[in-house]
Amino acid sequence: MKAIGSKDAPTEILLVEDSPGDVRLTQEAFRDANQSIHLHVASDGVEAMAFLRREGVHARAPRPDIILLDLNLPKMDGREVLAHIKGDENLKTIPIVILTTSEAEVDIVKSYQLRANCYLSKPVQLDEFERLVKSINSFWLTDVKLPQQGQNK
Amino acid sequence: MQVIGGSGMPIEVLLVEDSPGDVRLTREAFSEVNSSIHLHVAADGLEAMAFLRREGVHARAPRPSIILLDLNLPKMDGREVLAQIKADSNLKTIPIVILTTSNSQVDVERGYQLQANCYLSKPVQLDAFESLVKSINDFWLTKVKLPSHRQLA
Numbered sequence: 001m002k003a004i005g006s007k008d009a010p011t012e013i014l015l016v017e018d019s020p021g022d023v024r025l026t027q028e029a030f031r032d033a034n035q036s037i038h039l040h041v042a043s044d045g046v047e048a049m050a051f052l053r054r055e056g057v058h059a060r061a062p063r064p065d066i067i068l069l070d071l072n073l074p075k076m077d078g079r080e081v082l083a084h085i086k087g088d089e090n091l092k093t094i095p096i097v098i099l100t101t102s103e104a105e106v107d108i109v110k111s112y113q114l115r116a117n118c119y120l121s122k123p124v125q126l127d128e129f130e131r132l133v134k135s136i137n138s139f140w141l142t143d144v145k146l147p148q149q150g151q152n153k
Numbered sequence: 154m155q156v157i158g159g160s161g162m163p164i165e166v167l168l169v170e171d172s173p174g175d176v177r178l179t180r181e182a183f184s185e186v187n188s189s190i191h192l193h194v195a196a197d198g199l200e201a202m203a204f205l206r207r208e209g210v211h212a213r214a215p216r217p218s219i220i221l222l223d224l225n226l227p228k229m230d231g232r233e234v235l236a237q238i239k240a241d242s243n244l245k246t247i248p249i250v251i252l253t254t255s256n257s258q259v260d261v262e263r264g265y266q267l268q269a270n271c272y273l274s275k276p277v278q279l280d281a282f283e284s285l286v287k288s289i290n291d292f293w294l295t296k297v298k299l300p301s302h303r304q305l306a
Contacts, residue, residue, distance in 0.1 A: 092265075108300055112248070115268055119298045139175060143273060143285060144273060
């Protein structure tokens with residue numbers, strides 16, 4: 001019996017983010033905090049949906065354990081990505097953390113209405129941004145019980 | 154710039170929990186880290202729904218900013234409470250954190266299917282339980298943007 005896929009299975013994260021700077025900061029903060037994360041990046045909403053539905057070049061994409069989703073994205077807006085995922089029987093149990101610069105109440109309420117699991121606003125300060133990514137790691141990837149990896153394959 | 158509803162306002166938390174011991178531990182852990190929490194307790198599912206719908210003695214109950222929900226409850230099960238809240242257009246934006254002794258993957262999956270915002274399992278060890286309550290405070294009540302108190306109230 002092989003031990004592959006047991007306790008040390010990596011945590012698959014899909015980051016949907018169009019800003020290369022924010023992608024790099026997120027990557028670095030996770031790398032500091034948690035070695036077993038595989039961070040996948042989709043830079044617009046259409047690519048995020050293709051990744052999740054394993055279309056085209058994403059045919060072998062893993063099912064993410066959690067999705068970090070920006071709201072303002074090219075091609076397909078984050079709100080629409082959220083609605084698509086939470087309306088999809090196969091994908092809706094994947095927790096979605098909104099991670100956006102917007103602090104507008106209308107965006108916060110709308111996101112919870114569309115069943116975002118939680119809403120975080122990106123701090124402008126670099127060190128605060130780093131701390132926020134680390135707290136995503138310590139809460140969602142350490143404390144929380146996530147839906148089982150690999151279900152519904 | 155100070156936003157309305159920001160620091161200074163109490164945070165209303167509804168804890169739905171039938172174990173007096175767990176209620177006390179949760180209350181103590183919160184009071185150590187955050188003095189602006191108002192912790193309301195419903196000891197069964199029916200009371201939780203009456204509180205949220207402001208029925209009977211709960212006519213003046215505040216709208217909670219977040220709900221901590223046990224799964225195994227007298228009178229009305231936590232799964233049923235979860236389903237009712239998430240099907241109610243007035244209540245569904247309130248984040249629900251499942252906090253239960255159950256570790257079973259079936260309960261975890263079912264929790265996310267019923268739109269729980271996250272699922273935590275209660276540690277048996279006292280100090281681990283305390284640090285979990287503190288991390289709920291750090292993450293949900295400090296980092297996360299919760300939907301406003303005033304919407305739809």
